[in-house]
Amino acid sequence: MSSLRITGGTVHDPANNIDGEVRDICVLNGRIVASLPDDAPRLDARDMVVMPGGIDLHAHVASASVNVARRMLPEEHAMDPARAPLLVRDRDADITIPRSGSGGTVPSTFTTGYRYAGLGYTTVFDAAVAPVSARDAHAQFDDTPIIDTGCYILMGNDAYLHRQIAGGEHERARDYVAWLLRTTKGYAVKIVNPGGIELWKRNVREITSLDDAAGDPKVTPRTILETLAGAANALNLPHPVHIHCNNLGVAGNVGTTLDTMRALSGRRAHFTHLQFQSYAGERGKSYASGARQISEYMATHPETSGDVGQVMFGQACTLTADGAVEYLLHASTGRKWANIDVELETGCGVVPYTYRDKAAMASLQWAIGLELFLLSGDPWRLVLSTDHPNGGSFMSYPELIHLLMDRSFRDEQIKRINPKMLAGSALADGLSREYTLNEIAIITRAGPARLLGLSSKGHLGAGADADITIYTRDADRSRMFATPRYVLKGGTMVVEEGQLRRAPQGRRHQASPAYDPAVERDIKQYFGRYLSVAFENYGA
Numbered sequence: 001m002s003s004l005r006i007t008g009g010t011v012h013d014p015a016n017n018i019d020g021e022v023r024d025i026c027v028l029n030g031r032i033v034a035s036l037p038d039d040a041p042r043l044d045a046r047d048m049v050v051m052p053g054g055i056d057l058h059a060h061v062a063s064a065s066v067n068v069a070r071r072m073l074p075e076e077h078a079m080d081p082a083r084a085p086l087l088v089r090d091r092d093a094d095i096t097i098p099r100s101g102s103g104g105t106v107p108s109t110f111t112t113g114y115r116y117a118g119l120g121y122t123t124v125f126d127a128a129v130a131p132v133s134a135r136d137a138h139a140q141f142d143d144t145p146i147i148d149t150g151c152y153i154l155m156g157n158d159a160y161l162h163r164q165i166a167g168g169e170h171e172r173a174r175d176y177v178a179w180l181l182r183t184t185k186g187y188a189v190k191i192v193n194p195g196g197i198e199l200w201k202r203n204v205r206e207i208t209s210l211d212d213a214a215g216d217p218k219v220t221p222r223t224i225l226e227t228l229a230g231a232a233n234a235l236n237l238p239h240p241v242h243i244h245c246n247n248l249g250v251a252g253n254v255g256t257t258l259d260t261m262r263a264l265s266g267r268r269a270h271f272t273h274l275q276f277q278s279y280a281g282e283r284g285k286s287y288a289s290g291a292r293q294i295s296e297y298m299a300t301h302p303e304t305s306g307d308v309g310q311v312m313f314g315q316a317c318t319l320t321a322d323g324a325v326e327y328l329l330h331a332s333t334g335r336k337w338a339n340i341d342v343e344l345e346t347g348c349g350v351v352p353y354t355y356r357d358k359a360a361m362a363s364l365q366w367a368i369g370l371e372l373f374l375l376s377g378d379p380w381r382l383v384l385s386t387d388h389p390n391g392g393s394f395m396s397y398p399e400l401i402h403l404l405m406d407r408s409f410r411d412e413q414i415k416r417i418n419p420k421m422l423a424g425s426a427l428a429d430g431l432s433r434e435y436t437l438n439e440i441a442i443i444t445r446a447g448p449a450r451l452l453g454l455s456s457k458g459h460l461g462a463g464a465d466a467d468i469t470i471y472t473r474d475a476d477r478s479r480m481f482a483t484p485r486y487v488l489k490g491g492t493m494v495v496e497e498g499q500l501r502r503a504p505q506g507r508r509h510q511a512s513p514a515y516d517p518a519v520e521r522d523i524k525q526y527f528g529r530y531l532s533v534a535f536e537n538y539g540a
């Protein structure tokens with residue numbers, strides 16, 4: 001039995017309507033309980049800020065593409081060696097062996113776990129795992145200590161799904177989605193550039209509308225979106241379809257993003273890294289901000305949710321299943337790149353990238369992300385991400401929180417950036433909003449937990465997992481959020497007095513929807529006919 005009473009802290013627990021109240025939080029055997037005997041051990045949290053552990057619902061931390069990025073960045077490994085932490089060895093705690101590693105924009109597995117926990121994050125989802133490499137992703141998760149994990153499985157350009165859509169086999173498509181999630185131990189359906197990756201393999205770089213045919217005339221971005229969103233909702237998955245829209249990065253793509261939202265109007269859907277999908281302007285001519293249009297649409301459509309994919313100045317590494325985007329980035333920067341065809345399933349591209357504050361495009365991207373945050377009417381439905389490591393490393397979250405909470409800090413940065421493309425940007429008009437601590441607790445904890453359907457995460461009510469972050473109050477929000485004083489994961493004190501002290505193994509979250517087993521016979525036949533991987537060797 002391990003118990004702890006955290007006393008006197010100022011608690012921000014928006015899921016339970018607690019906004020900055022001084023109260024005790026009681027922990028027993030890894031969970032939060034309503035009360036404890038008076039003689040239970042105490043932790044004095046007076047003058048400190050207490051929140052649930054952070055939850056990242058969109059990052060790239062464990063997948064075959066993440067490993068490609070690691071392989072491509074030896075220079076970063078040399079610049080940022082990470083020593084094994086000095087861990088305390090308690091007799092009864094389930095502690096992993098400390099490991100050294102490397103950091104940079106794409107840290108090694110162990111370093112990823114340590115650094116997330118060091119920031120007060122206790123749950124992280126990888127947003128793009130190709131089904132054929134799911135086993136690899138889970139092996140990487142096994143080596144990522146402390147944090148709870150889970151992954152979204154890439155669908156929407158898989159040949160088997162396209163065949164079912166072409167044949168009008170909607171029930172079989174739904175059974176296939178359920179089978180695939182169970183086989184790969186995935187948590188949610190990820191759609192990347194629906195139909196567009198298949199078209200990219202045929203040398204088509206952009207779609208002209210959601211009704212472009214990807215091979216068979218019945219297989220279009222629209223029918224793929226409808227089929228997968230319908231399946232995810234019919235299967236009652238905890239998280240709705242997680243959509244990376246078509247034409248990412250292309251001027252004018254805000255029209256495509258709005259078309260996609262309208263195509264799924266009335267159905268639950270999550271739109272990811274919206275910053276990269278909110279460009280007004282004209283294809284081949286100019287870029288401008290389309291953040292206002294996206295914010296206005298989402299304000300009147302409660303079935304939509306999103307995350308921002310904020311760009312932060314400095315080093316990043318772009319990696320995505322959307323091979324066409326990486327071709328565009330490579331062609332415009334001349335930087336090293338990888339582009340991989342993942343058999344009949346999806347694509348993959350990687351390009352290391354630097355966002356400079358003197359560059360007009362990076363400045364516009366930075367501004368659009370902040371506009372999306374500052375114009376958002378509902379923090380529960382628009383949550384924090386940098387699409388790590390695409391817009392910037394997760395290590396930049398404290399600075400991003402600072403930008404959202406402190407207008408003068410933001411204004412100083414606005415003075416430094418390249419204003420060339422900022423005409424019409426709401427940020428240039430002087431958006432004055434400052435996020436409160438409670439709103440930060442929503443966009444980094446309570447909101448992601450709700451969008452993920454994780455009832456025991458993101459709050460501090462009785463029965464919740466005892467994932468708790470305790471910060472020293474500090475007007476410098478970058479410093480405050482970069483160095484939590486204490487972090488508990490499942491009741492284990494992983495950060496103590498600002499130092500990483502324990503590294504238990506985290507838990508894996510997966511969805512296990514039911515399906516008609518008859519679908520397996522058909523899939524097996526398909527494997528025998530077309531795939532290089534045996535049915536028996538597939539999955540996690």
Ligand SMILES: [Zn+2]
Pocket residue numbers: 058059060127128273387390
């Ligand atoms: Zn992503």
